[in-house]
Amino acid sequence: MSDLQKKNAGEAAAQHVEPGMVVGLGTGSTAAWFVKALAARNLSGLRCVPTSEKTADLARDLGLTLSTLEDTPRIDLTVDGADEVGPGLALIKGGGAALLREKLVWEASSRCIVIADAAKVVPVLGAFPLPIEVVAFGHKTTANRIADVLVDHEIHAPARVRQADRGLVRTDGGNLIYDAACKAIHDPVRLADDLKLITGVVEHGLFLDLADLAIIGMDDGVYTIQP
């Protein structure tokens, strides 16, 4: 993990924003570099839709004009980080527990740019545990059903509920996160479909066919990947 690489990616992505755009702001340390670089450009007429309360606080502090998905349902460009960037720009996201709002904002966007440090680029998704957002009510039952789906995908480690110092992690929407140590996800499309069918699963961190461009930070610049 390199902060310089994240900074380089965030700053390069900020160059893709034009005055007057509605911009989706991702969540996480790489997205924070983008938010800072965007604020520094001081472009006129921007409206920014944050994907978490944390990003909203940062953007507000930096003087960016905030909007919501309700007020601006069409977003021109979203820039966000990822936990893994796989072949075809298939992604794992949700390490920061913001996957539901992130996916809502990504899907409302005409264009999405994923930004990451070079270590995030992988040949096969799954070394990073896949985050799955689950409704708190009956979550242990839901976890059993997730385990059944994982076994069907030859993933034999059950997903574990994410803990913080003071108890279970809650998302901005009040849900829980289960992390599935998949190791290797050989059929992300089928796994995404199967997880979505479980009652109690709100969303999962597989972002497939959503990214239009990846900007990967290096120590001395960036390189890009097209899907």
Ligand SMILES: O=C(CO)[C@H](O)[C@H](O)COP(=O)(O)O
């Ligand atoms: O998906 C995310 C938050 O839900 C983040 O984009 C992802 O976890 C990457 O974070 P970072 O840039 O701090 O490595």
